[in-house]
Amino acid sequence: xxxxxxEWWAALSTVQQIYWVIxxxxxxxxxxxxxxxxxxxxxxxxxxxxADHEIGFQFFTIKNLVAFFTIFGWTGLVCLDxxxxxxxxxxxxxxxxxxxxxxxxxxxYFFSQLTDSGTMDIRNAxxxxxxxYLTIHAKRGNIGKVSLMVQGxxxxxxxxxxxxxxxxxxxxxxxxxVINGNLLLVTKS
Numbered sequence: 001x002x003x004x005x006x007e008w009w010a011a012l013s014t015v016q017q018i019y020w021v022i023x024x025x026x027x028x029x030x031x032x033x034x035x036x037x038x039x040x041x042x043x044x045x046x047x048x049x050x051a052d053h054e055i056g057f058q059f060f061t062i063k064n065l066v067a068f069f070t071i072f073g074w075t076g077l078v079c080l081d082x083x084x085x086x087x088x089x090x091x092x093x094x095x096x097x098x099x100x101x102x103x104x105x106x107x108x109y110f111f112s113q114l115t116d117s118g119t120m121d122i123r124n125a126x127x128x129x130x131x132x133y134l135t136i137h138a139k140r141g142n143i144g145k146v147s148l149m150v151q152g153x154x155x156x157x158x159x160x161x162x163x164x165x166x167x168x169x170x171x172x173x174x175x176x177x178v179i180n181g182n183l184l185l186v187t188k189s
Contacts, residue, residue, distance in 0.1 A: 023073025
């Protein structure tokens with residue numbers, strides 16, 4: 001295969017050679033990027049230009065530029081091999097590259113929207129149902145603990161009650177309010 005490479009390369013036009021020089025290295029980088037993305041790695045490139053981890057729609061990033069040049073190169077080669085002239089090939093290549101950049105930017109934007117900070121907002125416990133973990137004495141006599149689901153996770157939170165009776169281990173409770181930003185006010189269910 002490589003025996004005829006010099007003859008094959010010499011038979012190409014200058015424009016075809018340029019497209020090949022663009023398509024091959026950018027395809028290799030694109031494949032490496034894709035593999036690393038799926039296995040959780042990252043292709044390190046020193047640049048202030050790379051802002052892939054920012055929130056928002058990022059159009060001009062290293063990943064998007066690699067995708068642009070990959071599609072640009074291959075589309076240009078296909079157009080030239082299909083008998084198109086230079087200008088239509090370049091225009092179609094540019095449009096295809098820009099479409100690919102837009103698709104990549106949209107994919108990374110929507111992936112960034114899937115993240116969750118993981119920070120619990122205790123106000124989401126209001127109205128929740130749980131059970132007493134550590135006894136809570138009547139009339140705010142002490143701070144006990146309750147177990148309940150908040151934001152999809154089982155949490156153990158401090159609680160007090162205004163009820164007339166102690167709330168003992170295992171009793172079912174309802175969360176009425178949040179006091180002082182981190183203390184639940186609960187009542188027997």
